[in-house]
Amino acid sequence: MHLLQLQIQDFRNLRKVNFKPVEGVNLITGVNASGKTSLLEAIYYLSHLRSFRTPQITDLINRQSSQLQLVARINTDYENIIPLGIQRSRNKLEVRANHQPIKRVADIATLFPVLAIHPDSYKLITGSPLQRRQYIDWGVFHVEHNYYSVWQRYKRALSQRNAALKSRQNNAYCSLWDRELFDMATYIDTLRGKYLANLAPYFNELVTEFFKGQTVEMMYKRGWPESTSLIELLQNELHKDRMKGLTQYGPHRAELNIKVDGQSAQTGISRGQQKTLVALLRLIQAQQFTESTGRNCILLYDDLAAELDSNHRQKILKVLAKMQVQLFITAIEAEQIDLSAWATKKMFHVEQGQLKDLI
Numbered sequence: 027m028h029l030l031q032l033q034i035q036d037f038r039n040l041r042k043v044n045f046k047p048v049e050g051v052n053l054i055t056g057v058n059a060s061g062k063t064s065l066l067e068a069i070y071y072l073s074h075l076r077s078f079r080t081p082q083i084t085d086l087i088n089r090q091s092s093q094l095q096l097v098a099r100i101n102t103d104y105e106n107i108i109p110l111g112i113q114r115s116r117n118k119l120e121v122r123a124n125h126q127p128i129k130r131v132a133d134i135a136t137l138f139p140v141l142a143i144h145p146d147s148y149k150l151i152t153g154s155p156l157q158r159r160q161y162i163d164w165g166v167f168h169v170e171h172n173y174y175s176v177w178q179r180y181k182r183a184l185s186q187r188n189a190a191l192k193s194r195q196n197n198a199y200c201s202l203w204d205r206e207l208f209d210m211a212t213y214i215d216t217l218r219g220k221y222l223a224n225l226a227p228y229f230n231e232l233v234t235e236f237f238k239g240q241t242v243e244m245m246y247k248r249g250w251p252e253s254t255s256l257i258e259l260l261q262n263e264l265h266k267d268r269m270k271g272l273t274q275y276g277p278h279r280a281e282l283n284i285k286v287d288g289q290s291a292q293t294g295i296s297r298g299q300q301k302t303l304v305a306l307l308r309l310i311q312a313q314q315f316t317e318s319t320g321r322n323c324i325l326l327y328d329d330l331a332a333e334l335d336s337n338h339r340q341k342i343l344k345v346l347a348k349m350q351v352q353l354f355i356t357a358i359e360a361e362q363i364d365l366s367a368w369a370t371k372k373m374f375h376v377e378q379g380q381l382k383d384l385i
């Protein structure tokens with residue numbers, strides 16, 4: 027899958043941009059505040075229907091406009107080219123794929139899978155467990171087709187159970203959803219475990235190269251103690267759940283712990299190490315995506331040069347050059363990024379929201 031063309035209207039400072047990237051690597055340069063991150067953010071928005079920088083839609087719509095518009099042409103891996111379009115005003119969202127309205131974000135994400143590495147990405151490590159669950163779930167979602175609906179069922183049962191707990195319903199009523207929770211939880215946990223086991227060889231290979239002589243471990247905690255049955259736990263802990271007004275155990279409490287030489291990656295390593303680690307986590311996710319689906323995804327790398335020292339930068343570029351992804355990199359100056367390893371490449375320059383093709 028790759029992006030052939032993206033027409034942007036009124037997305038942040040990009041008032042009118044016609045972007046025609048290549049299938050290999052696209053380098054976007056420009057001074058501070060020219061609109062580089064905004065360009066990547068627009069691509070990301072088209073896939074996720076949310077930004078990696080802000081939860082507020084009003085931040086994304088150009089200040090002098092009432093709506094933004096993104097119209098893309100993508101080459102799906104099924105040998106066809108289809109249009110994708112988004113129109114977003116402050117209170118209305120319209121999404122179309124191949125001229126048909128799209129109702130679920132899952133559908134557009136499937137058509138147009140996009141991963142991003144950006145200056146705030148280290149929060150994947152330092153932030154809440156939710157972010158790490160989302161990391162795992164992105165991968166599972168793209169490999170297992172019914173994962174999304176199973177998650178939806180789990181979420182519905184969980185919120186109904188929590189509502190019953192909060193409104194102090196009797197035990198029998200609160201337990202009505204236990205079976206559904208248990209069934210969905212078992213499925214979610216199995217698929218998450220399988221996905222992480224699939225990622226492990228990619229992770230180990232890169233970690234050996236980037237964290238020489240160090241031990242880096244990634245440990246998945248499923249959200250309830252090993253060797254206990256969730257259905258029994260739901261029943262036995264019901265009184266505590268009732269006191270707290272929420273369900274304490276289940277895949278909604280899963281966690282991915284990362285340790286470097288026995289130290290928690292959240293608190294015990296440097297920011298540069300965290301950034302490297304997050305980059306590796308995204309790279310392996312893209313690699314595994316290609317292997318398991320036979321499709322390519324898009325990888326956005328915002329501010330690659332600013333993120334890493336030159337040794338790490340070179341190493342990352344070497345890994346990127348071997349990957350089957352459509353790549354978008356931003357940098358202040360072209361000299362910071364060595365693209366010599368790529369056969370298919372194009373350079374762009376942004377100046378005050380205007381995009382120019384360089385070669």
Ligand SMILES: Nc1ncnc2c1ncn2[C@@H]1O[C@H](COP(=O)(O)OP(=O)(O)OP(=O)(O)O)[C@@H](O)[C@H]1O
Nearest residue numbers: 038039058059060061062063064085086087088089
């Ligand atoms: N909703 C908006 N409407 C208009 N302009 C906006 C909006 N949101 C942000 N901007 C402006 O867009 C400009 C481009 O921001 P962006 O973050 O894309 O720059 P950048 O090229 O990535 O810069 P840097 O090198 O500093 O990361 C900034 O000047 C910002 O103030």
Ligand SMILES: [Mg+2]
Nearest residue numbers: 062063064329
């Ligand atoms: Mg930027």
